[in-house]
Amino acid sequence: METSVEVIARLSGAVKRYGALTALDGMDLMLHRGELLALLGPNGAGKSTAISLLLGLVHADAGRVELFGRHPQEIDARRRIGVMLQSAALPGTLRVSxxxxxxxxxxxxxxxxxxxxQLAGITDLLSRRYVALSGGQQRRVQFALALCGRPELLFLDEPTVGMDIDARQKLWVAIRRLVAEGCAVVLTTHYLEEAEALAQRVVVLGKGRVLSEGSVDALRSRVAMTRIRCVSDLDAAALMRWxxxxxxxxxGVHIHVHTDAPENVLRRLLDADPALSELEVRRAGLAEAFTELTREDVPEKEVA
Amino acid sequence: MSAITIASPASGMSLRGVFGAYAAEARSECLRYLRSPGFLLPVTLFPTMFYVLFGIVMNRNADAATARYLLASYSVFGVMSPGLFGFGVSLAMERENGLLTLKRALPMPPGAYLLGKMLMAMLAAGVVIVLLLALAVGFAHVQVSAMQALALLATGMFGVLPFCALGMLVGALVKGQGAPGVINIIYLPMSFLSGLWIPLSMLPTVLQRIAPVWPSAHLHLIALQALGVRHTGIGLHGAVLLAYTAVFFLLAARRLRRLG
Structure with missing residues (x-):
C-alpha cells in the first residue's frame, strides 16, 4: 500500500557536515501525503539537520533534497508547508492576532x-501581547502560526516542550484533526509517548542515519518482550531454565521475568506457585524499543 | 476574499497576495518598534542629545553660517544611528534568537523582512531630522526656509539607506550581543573622521585626504547643500552613496544566503 502513496518530500542520500562533525551521513527519508511521521533519536542524531534541509535552511553537501518536487528554497514549495521550530523569539510587542x-x-x-x-485553542489570547504569555501559551501561538496557512505538510519540532499535560493533550487533539483533514505532519519529539499516541510511522535516527523505519507496532515488535513482575518465592535461577x-x-520479594511468550510462562508460573501475588504484566513500549535500537547502534558505529 | 479566487490553490500566489505580504511585514516591523521605546528612544535621542550639547550649548555665540553648518553635521550624525543600530543590531539579534530562521523557513517573500526594517529606519531618520530642525529653529535660532527643511528631511530619509546596508553587513557578520559594540566602533570614529564633530578643515591633512572614503563624508556634503551652505552639486556624492549601498547590501545578502 505504501508504494501507491504520494511522496511529498524526500531526502536521498543527504550528507551534511559541520566542520569535522557529520550530522547527516547519507540519509534517505520519504514523507507521504497525509501521514504523521515521528522522527525520533537521541540528541545529535540528525533530527534538526534533517528538518533544516527539508525547510531549505541549510544546503546538503551531497545528495538530494525535495519538497513537493522542488528545491525547498523555492518559495512556491514553502507556501505549502507550515513550521513550528524549537526556539523562535517572536516579536513580543505584537499582539497574537x-x-x-x-x-x-x-x-x-x-x-x-x-x-x-480556534484550532490551536488560542481564541482567548488573540488580543494579548506575545511577550505577556506563558511559555506554554507561546507554544500554542506558534502552533497556530504553523497551521494558519492551510499547509499540506506541517513541521513540528518538539512542539510540546514546556506545555503542561492538559495543553499537551489539547495539542494532540488538534494535530489529529489536521491529519484527519489530510495534512501530513513531521513531528520530532523527545517524548516517546507522544510518538506512540500520534504517529502512523516512526523513523528512528542515530548518528546521521536511519536506524529503523515502520509503524509504531512494528517498531515495538522489534523488541518482542513482555515483562512480568510478581511477588513469589520461586527460584530465579530455576526460572531461567524455563x-x-x-x-x-x-x-527483594519480587521476581522479574522477561519473556517472548507471556501466555505460556504465566500459566506455568501460576501453577508452580499458587501463593503468587501482585501480578503485573507489561508489554515493552516504544521507550524500550527505542533504547534497544539506539543502544545496539553504539558499538558498530563508534568504530567508523 | 477576492485574492482566493485569483490564486490557484496550493501553488502560485497572486501578485496582490505577494504585495499584501510585503505590506503586512512592513506594518508589523514598524508597529513592533514603535511599541518598544527601549529600542527606538536611544537610537533617536542619542544623536539629538549630542546636537543639544555640542551643537547648541557649546556653540552659543556661533554666527548664522556656523549654526547652519552644525545642523547639517549633526543631522548626518543623527541619521547614521537608526541605519546602523536599527538595522544592524536588530538583524544580529534576530539571527541569534531564531526569528530570522523561522522567517526563512516560512514562505515570507524574500526581501519583505529587509524592506520592513528599511522603512522603519527611514521613519526613525525622519523623526531625528524633525527633532533636530525643531531644536535648531527653536533654540539655536537657525534660519531655515521650508524648502531647506524639506530638502534636509529628504536627505536624512534617503541618506539613511547606505547606513542600513552597512548595518545589515555588520548584522550579517556578527551575531547577537557583539553587534552593538562593533557598530559603535564604526559609528563614532567614522563620524569624527567625516568632520561631523569638528569641521574637516580643522582636522590634520591626512584625515582630510582620506575623508572621501567614508560614506558619511559624502552625506555631509549633501546635507550642507540642502541647507544652502555649499552650492557645488551633489550628483557625484549621491552616486558614491548609491554605490556604497549596493556593495554593502550585496555582500550582506550573499553572506545571509549562505549562513542564515
Whole structure:
C-alpha cells in the first residue's frame, strides 16, 4: 500500500557536515501525503539537520533534497508547508492576532483568523501581547502560526516542550484533526509517548542515519518482550531454565521475568506457585524499543 | 476574499497576495518598534542629545553660517544611528534568537523582512531630522526656509539607506550581543573622521585626504547643500552613496544566503 502513496518530500542520500562533525551521513527519508511521521533519536542524531534541509535552511553537501518536487528554497514549495521550530523569539510587542495576520499574509489561501485561533485553542489570547504569555501559551501561538496557512505538510519540532499535560493533550487533539483533514505532519519529539499516541510511522535516527523505519507496532515488535513482575518465592535461577524465559531475577520479594511468550510462562508460573501475588504484566513500549535500537547502534558505529 | 479566487490553490500566489505580504511585514516591523521605546528612544535621542550639547550649548555665540553648518553635521550624525543600530543590531539579534530562521523557513517573500526594517529606519531618520530642525529653529535660532527643511528631511530619509546596508553587513557578520559594540566602533570614529564633530578643515591633512572614503563624508556634503551652505552639486556624492549601498547590501545578502 505504501508504494501507491504520494511522496511529498524526500531526502536521498543527504550528507551534511559541520566542520569535522557529520550530522547527516547519507540519509534517505520519504514523507507521504497525509501521514504523521515521528522522527525520533537521541540528541545529535540528525533530527534538526534533517528538518533544516527539508525547510531549505541549510544546503546538503551531497545528495538530494525535495519538497513537493522542488528545491525547498523555492518559495512556491514553502507556501505549502507550515513550521513550528524549537526556539523562535517572536516579536513580543505584537499582539497574537497581529502575528497571526502577518503569517497568514505569506500564504495564498490561508485559514481565517478565527479558524486558526480556534484550532490551536488560542481564541482567548488573540488580543494579548506575545511577550505577556506563558511559555506554554507561546507554544500554542506558534502552533497556530504553523497551521494558519492551510499547509499540506506541517513541521513540528518538539512542539510540546514546556506545555503542561492538559495543553499537551489539547495539542494532540488538534494535530489529529489536521491529519484527519489530510495534512501530513513531521513531528520530532523527545517524548516517546507522544510518538506512540500520534504517529502512523516512526523513523528512528542515530548518528546521521536511519536506524529503523515502520509503524509504531512494528517498531515495538522489534523488541518482542513482555515483562512480568510478581511477588513469589520461586527460584530465579530455576526460572531461567524455563522455555521462553529470556531473563529472570529476584528483587527483594519480587521476581522479574522477561519473556517472548507471556501466555505460556504465566500459566506455568501460576501453577508452580499458587501463593503468587501482585501480578503485573507489561508489554515493552516504544521507550524500550527505542533504547534497544539506539543502544545496539553504539558499538558498530563508534568504530567508523 | 477576492485574492482566493485569483490564486490557484496550493501553488502560485497572486501578485496582490505577494504585495499584501510585503505590506503586512512592513506594518508589523514598524508597529513592533514603535511599541518598544527601549529600542527606538536611544537610537533617536542619542544623536539629538549630542546636537543639544555640542551643537547648541557649546556653540552659543556661533554666527548664522556656523549654526547652519552644525545642523547639517549633526543631522548626518543623527541619521547614521537608526541605519546602523536599527538595522544592524536588530538583524544580529534576530539571527541569534531564531526569528530570522523561522522567517526563512516560512514562505515570507524574500526581501519583505529587509524592506520592513528599511522603512522603519527611514521613519526613525525622519523623526531625528524633525527633532533636530525643531531644536535648531527653536533654540539655536537657525534660519531655515521650508524648502531647506524639506530638502534636509529628504536627505536624512534617503541618506539613511547606505547606513542600513552597512548595518545589515555588520548584522550579517556578527551575531547577537557583539553587534552593538562593533557598530559603535564604526559609528563614532567614522563620524569624527567625516568632520561631523569638528569641521574637516580643522582636522590634520591626512584625515582630510582620506575623508572621501567614508560614506558619511559624502552625506555631509549633501546635507550642507540642502541647507544652502555649499552650492557645488551633489550628483557625484549621491552616486558614491548609491554605490556604497549596493556593495554593502550585496555582500550582506550573499553572506545571509549562505549562513542564515
Amino acid at each position: 497581529e502575528l497571526l495576520r502577518l503569517t497568514m499574509s505569506y500564504y495564498p489561501t490561508p485559514r481565517s483568523l478565527e479558524e486558526s485561533a 522455555p521462553h524465559v529470556a531473563h529472570a531475577e529476584r528483587d
